[in-house]
Amino acid sequence: MKILVFIETDNGDVVASSWEALGKALSLSDDVAALVVGHNVGDVASEAGARGASVVYVVDDASRAEFDLDLVVADTKAALAEAGTNALLAVHTGNGRDLAAAVAADLNAGFLADCLELRQEDGVLVGVRPLYSGNILADVRAASDVQIATLRPRSAEAAANTGASADIVTLQPAAVDSRMQVLEVKHAETGEISLTDANVIVSGGRGVAKDPELGFKLIRELADTLGAAVGASRAAVDAGFIEYKHQVGQTGKVVRPDMYIACGISGAVQHLAGMSSSKIIVAINKDSEAPIFSVANYGIVGDLFEVVPAMNEAFKAKLNKG
Amino acid sequence: MRYLVCVKQTPDTAELPKVNPEEAASGQLSINLVVNPWDEHAIEAALQMSENYGGMAGAITVDGDSAIDALRSALAMGCKDATLVKEEAADANSVATLLAAAVKKLGDVNYVLTGQMTVDGNSGAVPVMLARKLGWPVVTGVAKVIQADEDSVTVERVAGQDRFTVKVPAPAVLSVIKEIGESRYPTFINIRKAARVNIPVWTAADLDVETPAAVVQTENYRKPPARDAHVKLFDNADELVDALLAEKVL
Ligand SMILES: Cc1cc2nc3c(=O)[nH]c(=O)nc-3n(C[C@H](O)[C@H](O)[C@H](O)COP(=O)(O)OP(=O)(O)OC[C@H]3O[C@@H](n4cnc5c(N)ncnc54)[C@H](O)[C@@H]3O)c2cc1C
Ligand SMILES: Nc1ncnc2c1ncn2[C@@H]1O[C@H](COP(=O)(O)O)[C@@H](O)[C@H]1O
DSSP states (O other), rough: OOEEEEEEETTTTTTTTTTHHEEEEEEEESSSEEEEESSSOOOHHHHHTTTOOOOEEEEOGGGGGSSSHHHHHHHHHHHHHHOOOOOOEEOOOOHHHHHHHHHHHHTEEEEEEEEEEEEEEEEEEEEEEEEETTTTTEEEEEESSSSEEEEETTTOOOOOOOOOOOEEOOOOSSSOOOOOOEHHHHOOOTTTEEEGGOOOEEEGGGTTTHHHHHHHHHHHHHHHHHEEEEEOOHHHTTTTSSGGGGGTTTTTTTTOSSSEEEOOOOOHHHHHHHHHTEEEEEEESSTOOGGGGOOSEEEEOOOOOHHHHHHHHHHHHHHHOO | EEEEEEEEEEEEGGGGOOHHHHHHHOOOOOSSSEOHHHHHHHHHHHHHHHHHOOOOOEEEEEEEEGGHHHHHHHHHHHEEEEEOOOOOOOSSSHHHHHHHHHHHHHOOOOOEESSSSEEEEEEEHHHHHHHHHHHHEEEEEEEEEEEEOOSSEEEEEEEEEEEEEEEEEEEEEEEEOOOOEEEEEEEEOHHHHHHOOOEEETTTTGTOOOOOOOEEEEEEEOOOOOOOOOOOOOOOOHHHHHHHHHHOOO
């Protein structure tokens, strides 16, 4: 089957987890096309070819500088027609989800959302979806000709850059009027690692309460040493120790890093809902009875104000960052 | 103006780990059900908009009779009316189709507010699907409403690591996130009023639509593999760090 992969861009750069969707598509089919929509995205289009797409459709226009759902949906439908396929794959970011849901609604198609795995059975995409906040898994397949799926970030290997080259096909921006006026844009500071893409996360909870500023400073220092993102429990966010965008859990972000280091976090089910599929969980908690230890692989029962800086020093020494 | 909040009754998050595959497959849960936590923020958003820009907030759900409790909770928080669309929707597409038909029947809705996702369905697809079926613009990730009137709404939107201020014409669908504000507690007066509000019950036939067939088939419900975690405890950071480096993920 031919699969069209939506490669998301932001401010002219690729949203890196898009390469995971491309990698997954390439593992399912030899016939994979990519779609890149944005402004000044020529490099992203060439990279999609270098990473294995055989055809790359590109809509490069000033009107596409910021993600505008109405426009990207129209471009995507045009690209599906141009590619002659009924299968669309994207990564389950906010924008990827919105695009997939909109195309599915317009075409009355099944949307396999936020899949952890994806396989092909006789030309039909079958996804494994988390339901009930990851407490149940189920197989999902579309009962429609058009098949649309999104993949949870960090669920598949990114397509490798082999230096291949693809046919780059420039598409005219679809002729629809924008309904969204962008009045102000604040792009992320460069270098800031997003929680959902992070390989390592160091998180802090209410355990920092006796000196929250110092606690999160120590956590940030450890994160910097490891090139990690900083996470937090809801208790830490609600207490105003750190901004909401760092919250991991049921009503925060769902993450799946290779390593999650929980410092002063008890391990409530709502926190676990966000991080229990991390590959390795490390707990630093002064209470040996804390539930976090029942999901952790490694831990220290101790005071995070002593353990976290000691870990930082040890990592620096051993990783030669001294 | 009229603001309509889409709410869903979902399991109490503390009890989610108790859901078993049979219950998940049948949808007949034996655990405690409450208002989906993300939808509490949507209720709050609608109440704030009605206070700031005038008008009235109402709630709607697509579900069985027992979801009346979730609608009463929305009323107790300050919504003025509530509607039950009594249908067993098969998937997100079906929910969106029924909600769109109900919005059309209500006729005078300026803004539809939704949560970011449900803690049981987890797709986050309904707000966008609903907007497409209505032909309305949609903004997801809404952290703040800056200005709204009958013609347009200006909001702050969070997408990935970015923040935008965007303006779209009304009517529109807004899917909100937690930053919009914590939901208010029901007041004693509102709880008493809520008990007396008459909640109309509509079926697909009342909405002049067919109950949409499933476009997603879901099967083989199961528990995820248990974590293979037997915690290794260390006395000092040095030994812990050696063990972590030996995992070779850094
Ligand atoms: C609808 C709903 C949604 C929710 N969503 C989320 C969510 O998205 N994310 C989330 O995290 N929670 C969420 N919660 C809240 C959740 O139930 C817990 O209240 C929260 O996770 C607790 O945070 P905590 O572990 O930091 O705090 P606590 O439970 O208070 O734990 C603090 C821990 O720190 C330890 N400690 C204290 N001092 C030290 C020290 N000096 N050194 C080391 N350890 C120390 C203590 O032993 C304790 O285990 C939600 C709850 C509800 C009802
Ligand atoms: N059955 C339903 N009835 C009313 N609103 C719903 C229903 N299902 C989902 N929603 C709304 O759509 C949002 C996203 O849900 P979902 O797409 O299921 O993750 C929720 O936060 C609700 O606001």
